[in-house]
Amino acid sequence: MAKNTSEIKIDVALDENKIPEKLKWTATDGGILNQDTKAMMLAVWDHKSQEALRIDLWTKDMPLDEMKIFFHQTLSGMADTFFRATNDEKMTDTMKDFCDYFAEKLELKTKKE
Template identity: 70%
Template structure:
């Protein structure tokens, strides 16, 4: 039986102004049912194992409200804590990271959902 190599694509489209500042962002992940969905911010990290470092792309539109950016950061930190625990099995450190997330939200006076 032949092995099938499945592939999936995630695409980002960035509309820039004359100074190359993002004005609009869209993303598509057809396997997830997302097609040209507009967004205001993207944070993407990839691991380059050769130099043992992460590479990042952080984009946000110039009309991204600051209060939404604060909430976006908080939710990203919380999800990173969950991902860290799933990836490493280190519940103790994940809980420590979540404690920081609670502190972060408290200091920014974010409404918890």
């Protein structure tokens, strides 16, 4: 049994139609306390059913241009995580190529430069 535990908390304020208006998260071990955010994605692995379970939330005022950047950074981060988890360099390179293609099609590269 684990001797230490850590908690990550997500608070979702909903409007009358149950659409997220505000998102806040806390991770005290990371020094984060009720930090505002506009979007989040959470995936957990259910080993019994062998499937990923996901929660994707964003506030109704999340700007579209920021959502595109969020997706690009999330996909890029997943490629890095995939490599750390599997050490599969060939597939990681393929994933990164897709991330470059994604950014190019959304014209994200020109915004950063």
